[in-house]
Amino acid sequence: MIGWLRLIAPLYLTIHAALAMANIAEPGILFVGVFVASLWGQALARKKPWLALLALTGTYAGLWAIFRISLLFWPQTMGFWDYWPTVIERQLLLLGIPFMLFGFFAYLGKRTPSFLPAERLFHAFLLALLFWQQGGYKIFFYPHPFWEALSLCLFIFAEAGVLALQRRTHHRSPFWIPASLLVVATGFGLLWSTLNHYEEASTVSGGGLLKPQALQFDFSPLVRLESRISLDDKLILLYREDGPPVTRYLRRFVLSGYSRQKGFFISPQYPGEAPQTVGKAPETFQLTPDSTQARITVRQEYFLVNLDPSSFLSLNDPIAIQPLQRWNQSSFVNAYRVISKVPTDVLWQIDTIEHSGLPSSEKAHYTNYGHQEWLKHLALSWVEGAQTPLEKVAAIEDRLKARYWYSLNPGSAAGDPLKQFLLTTKKGYCTYFAFAMALLLRSVGVPSRIAIGFYTNPEEGLLGFYPVRAMQAHAWVEVPFQGFGWIPFDPTSDRLAPGETFRTPPQISPQQMENLISEVLKANPRATVATLPPTSPWQQFWKSVQHQAQNWWPLSLLILLTLSNLALRGLWRLRWRLSAPRARTEALYRRHCRELRWAGCIPDQPLLPEQTAVTDLGKFLAQAVSQARYAAEYSLEQSRDAWLRYLNSSAERQKLLGIKFFLCILLPPWFHSKFPRRPS
Numbered sequence: 001m002i003g004w005l006r007l008i009a010p011l012y013l014t015i016h017a018a019l020a021m022a023n024i025a026e027p028g029i030l031f032v033g034v035f036v037a038s039l040w041g042q043a044l045a046r047k048k049p050w051l052a053l054l055a056l057t058g059t060y061a062g063l064w065a066i067f068r069i070s071l072l073f074w075p076q077t078m079g080f081w082d083y084w085p086t087v088i089e090r091q092l093l094l095l096g097i098p099f100m101l102f103g104f105f106a107y108l109g110k111r112t113p114s115f116l117p118a119e120r121l122f123h124a125f126l127l128a129l130l131f132w133q134q135g136g137y138k139i140f141f142y143p144h145p146f147w148e149a150l151s152l153c154l155f156i157f158a159e160a161g162v163l164a165l166q167r168r169t170h171h172r173s174p175f176w177i178p179a180s181l182l183v184v185a186t187g188f189g190l191l192w193s194t195l196n197h198y199e200e201a202s203t204v205s206g207g208g209l210l211k212p213q214a215l216q217f218d219f220s221p222l223v224r225l226e227s228r229i230s231l232d233d234k235l236i237l238l239y240r241e242d243g244p245p246v247t248r249y250l251r252r253f254v255l256s257g258y259s260r261q262k263g264f265f266i267s268p269q270y271p272g273e274a275p276q277t278v279g280k281a282p283e284t285f286q287l288t289p290d291s292t293q294a295r296i297t298v299r300q301e302y303f304l305v306n307l308d309p310s311s312f313l314s315l316n317d318p319i320a321i322q323p324l325q326r327w328n329q330s331s332f333v334n335a336y337r338v339i340s341k342v343p344t345d346v347l348w349q350i351d352t353i354e355h356s357g358l359p360s361s362e363k364a365h366y367t368n369y370g371h372q373e374w375l376k377h378l379a380l381s382w383v384e385g386a387q388t389p390l391e392k393v394a395a396i397e398d399r400l401k402a403r404y405w406y407s408l409n410p411g412s413a414a415g416d417p418l419k420q421f422l423l424t425t426k427k428g429y430c431t432y433f434a435f436a437m438a439l440l441l442r443s444v445g446v447p448s449r450i451a452i453g454f455y456t457n458p459e460e461g462l463l464g465f466y467p468v469r470a471m472q473a474h475a476w477v478e479v480p481f482q483g484f485g486w487i488p489f490d491p492t493s494d495r496l497a498p499g500e501t502f503r504t505p506p507q508i509s510p511q512q513m514e515n516l517i518s519e520v521l522k523a524n525p526r527a528t529v530a531t532l533p534p535t536s537p538w539q540q541f542w543k544s545v546q547h548q549a550q551n552w553w554p555l556s557l558l559i560l561l562t563l564s565n566l567a568l569r570g571l572w573r574l575r576w577r578l579s580a581p582r583a584r585t586e587a588l589y590r591r592h593c594r595e596l597r598w599a600g601c602i603p604d605q606p607l608l609p610e611q612t613a614v615t616d617l618g619k620f621l622a623q624a625v626s627q628a629r630y631a632a633e634y635s636l637e638q639s640r641d642a643w644l645r646y647l648n649s650s651a652e653r654q655k656l657l658g659i660k661f662f663l664c665i666l667l668p669p670w671f672h673s674k675f676p677r678r679p680s
Helices: 002-020 027-043 049-072 079-111 113-132 145-169 176-195 360-366 373-382 389-403 417-425 430-443 510-523 537-551 553-578 581-598 616-630 636-647 650-666
Strands: 210-212 217-219 235-240 249-255 257-259 263-265 295-304 318-323 334-343 449-455 465-469 473-481 485-489
Touching (some): 002 113, 002 145, 113 145, 249 473, 373 389, 389 430, 430 449, 581 636
Antiparallel strands (some): 295 334
16 A cells, blocks of 8 residues: 555656646656656565666666667658657656656665655655745646645645555654654645635636636746637736827737647747846846837836736836835735837838848747648748738738637637637637737748737726736737837737627726726835845855756756755764764664675674674674673773774775665665664
């Protein structure tokens, strides 16, 4: 029973780590890999540690060998299956660390039950590391916090079950109490952060873009085509802009990366695409010199109600952000002012522009359409006769608006939903139209990307304030033109699909609108002008470490494991120094007994000290531990002599153990030299 319970935590952590890397990881493949590694590790429990490591390494190397051999017989083209070699290779790379780690932990837990609490501590640490990134009201792994709470309960009960069964059969482990407390505290702490602050109204997919978070909404950095969406009239924010009422597109993210399997996602390595967040100090941004023509300055103010407080919204393109001073008993979770350079009246000026103004390396990125030939043939038929990029944009945009329908229920997303939308059903919501236009443009060589955010309804304006609700989450397309930058286009049709009815959500109540506007006008918030104090070199170093850890997480994990190893060694040494002289020598003796067992010099069953006198060090420690156990007096100097003798025997121990000597370096002393509760 305990063996099956132990499988739950590694599989749970693996799936969520894969979901955290949704752009590159396939949860199913990693799930199977870790499942096999855990079962294989438990099956090797009767083997020696070096044999277990060798078997796990050989299994992983065998998977690579099978993959490489299969490539020799892989056909040149298989249509839909052409991308699978790349996917499998990527998954094998990602599988390396969890395969060896969880496989060897499964081996240790089965072979040495006293290791199980330490394994639970490590699982709790990984769980906190995974879910800690959800700070700031973000839930990445589930569409609704209820499912996250359910999964966390499963994790807690599984880990508690392992500890309970271990306690019943091996109650002498010193880690049992701290492991139990930490696992329960971590699990229920995450449950509290998930459910305690969550609002029941956050149950809408928000037009396929806006996702319910733990307390507020925010957008998903990975956008797929859904088979059905719903709309919600929950107030998200209050937008303010002076001047005549016009429809505005408030941009949150830019999605330019594309994969046929994943959809569109954020590519922060390209200029201007890293998602911005709102800090406590004013910031300025520079427009590229090639995107300054035909733009006017527009000042906007955002008062967030049910949105992640760090969410940065702006018109295309922002040049400055000024956080607004908060006031007591505010109805808003954050407020800030943005100044943008907005394109205006540009269509007649860009109709003859031939170039995008992008470098060739970036143009290749913005014209990636997944090499879907059917899409290219369709686009060529739509833009037949168009010469300039703007003519191609207009042809595709007009076709989508005139011959396709808007629908909240586009149908099954099985197979290729975009192909079904363009060729069969011809109905969908804003994301379908944005996907279609961006990929059709890319297929004929016109760079494009998708922007997601909100649109404003000018008819709902009052004194320059505009309510923005969840139902106004929107996706549109941006196309670059040399000298003018990225220009937005909205291909979403306003024709409702035949046979469908659109339920217009009730407008925000006039009383609520009046109260919010009165609160803002009465507070008259000013922009914060005091900048944050200059960061210290230590803060800059820590910020750089965090940034590198996000980009090089496998190396970061290796460094973390190394530091943990060193920390455990330091704790063992500290405990050794604080122990009584007899316990010191007893610990050294047990440590060397484990080394002799690894070398195959002595059997696994308990034995008398004189039976370990198979080496000079063993003979010395056998005499020392006999004195420590049975002598009337045993001094501190005697235990120090034993420690110095052990330290000076490195060459002797390395010759005895061979390659297995490195296991003594990789594994902290806690795993092979337990301190006795009392001298035997």
